[in-house]
Amino acid sequence: MVSLIKRYPVVAATLLVLLGTMIVLGMGLGLPARGIASAYALGIAVKLGWNMVTDITRGHWGIDVLAFSAILATVLVGEYIAALIICLMVSGGAALEDYAQVRATKSLSSLLERVPVWAHRVDETGTLHDVQVAELAVGDTVMVRPGEILPVDGVLLDAEGSFDESSLTGESMPVNKVVGQTLLSGAVNGARAINLRASATAANSQYSRIVELVRDAAASRAPVVRLADRYAIPFTALSYAIAGCAWWASGDPVRFAEVLVVATPCPLLIAAPVAFLAGMSRGARTGLIVKDGGTLERLASVQSVAFDKTGTLTQGVPRLRSIQPVEGFEEDRLLSLVAAAEQYSSHVLAASIVAAANARALPIAPVRDASEVATHGVSALVGEFRVAVGKPAWIRTQVDDVETYELSSGESSVYVAVDGHFAGVLVLADELRSDAAATLGQLRAMGINEVFMLTGDQQATADHIATELGLSQVRAECLPEDKVNFVRGLKRRPVMMVGDGVNDAPVLAAAEVGVAMGARGSTAATQSADVVIMTERLSQAANAVRIGKDTLRIARQSIWVGIVLSVLLMLVAAGGVLPAIIGALTQELVDLITIFNALRALKGTRRFDVLPRPRTNEQNVTA
The missing domain is CATH 3.40.1110.10 (Calcium-transporting ATPase, cytoplasmic domain N)
Known part of the structure; x- marks a missing residue:
């Protein structure tokens, strides 16, 4: 409770003032109650107004002006309890947004919280030394105790081991490894202590790459937030028009205040960013890192998709x-x-x-x-x-x-x-990925029929792979600049490009949405891409489009839910049947509805989010 009060002091203060006002009013002291409530509400209005003016001077016309107007109007007409409820609505809306963001970014923040700091290095004599993970060098022998997180990428030195890679791949089942197989940092060791030989430093290991991508994703601001801001002027104008007409028709200034109370646009401000943060979290949960919210919006409208062949449509290893x-x-x-x-x-x-x-x-x-x-x-x-x-x-x-x-x-x-x-x-x-054909089928099912394969291989090899996949649009013997020119020349846009190698970095950057196969792909490709698939599942490329479509749909839906409900409440209030206090409480309910609607972006369609685990190298070997 103390931590909540410290985290949300304005909410706590507003509740305290509201309680105190009700107690004083219950004692029959109406004038002191009005004075306490009005003074506090005007203080909140001054703070809100200052922030509003600051935003306007920076060229950002927001919709907090309605909340500011509603507080002033209710204080001036003597509806001081309603004024306090509006203050609670504004501060509580910010608190709800904070809560929703914490929930939406749970998958993202959990990756950051689990970053290993210490490791157990084994010297030539077999003695253990606890050292900082940053001190580990390639070739060091590292002991990992049961339940600990692997601090660096490496090769298993023991006969066998079991590892939980769910934070990396989304695969819930433990993965069994034998001596000589590759281990990824960020995986959780099973019930038996193991030794590994470091194949990369901590900074260059898989988990550090994920963490860096997650930090970029968490710090981004989605364009749909600006979309909500663009509703500010027409929504504000409509609210003032309805409130003014209600005042003019009734001759009662209280009616003006009652309309503005339910016009407070908290849902419009909160729901859209929550939806985009939830969409990024949904991707991270399955090993799909979307670097910013703008990428989700572009993914939702992808019209053409181009794939590299080697290492993308195929395994990349003979x-x-x-x-x-x-x-x-x-x-x-x-x-x-x-x-x-x-x-x-x-x-x-x-x-x-x-x-x-x-x-x-x-x-x-x-x-x-x-x-x-x-x-x-x-x-x-x-x-x-x-x-x-x-x-x-x-x-x-x-x-x-x-x-x-x-x-x-x-x-x-x-x-x-x-x-x-x-x-x-x-x-x-070089065999096809086990999910390559299914991925193309999922893209077509979402209405994306312009699918290409770009490769530097000979035409005969490219045609063979294309025939297996049912692809008719192939460009072979391409240099990196040929791929860039081809993508830039496509008419149906936005274009999504999926690749994995250093030679794919330029075309990933040239496409509206670059998707890198980051599990084994090059650092250059990962840095050039907008989306990084941290698993061996090519089907995550289709899943990225699905998440983008779902997220944008839910974000827009949340915006319109807020607008429609607010307008309906304004019309009801204009008729004089919605007192200011009841209107303020009703608007708080609208806040909750739109926020929880936006949080639906956390949940995806299972058949797209959870896909079969690709076959291992050994399972792909046939005689």
């Missing part, structure tokens, strides 16, 4: 699609030998091959005498076998009996020789 051994070799045996030879390679395909072997729980033998020929392949002694893995042309220089394997569009191959004989081919491909 996956093993098939194994083609020669006669005498089994698939698992060939994969085991190749993974052993590739485990020390830096080639992009090597990690995928090793991951495929791990997914099948195949033994990966230690190697001797390993050497890599840059851009060609690797040769290693695996047990008693000399294994060569690489491009077809290079393998042909090692053996004579190489058989050619025909690839489909989008596929890559690794040829294998064992002890001087051709052993087979491993075929890899």
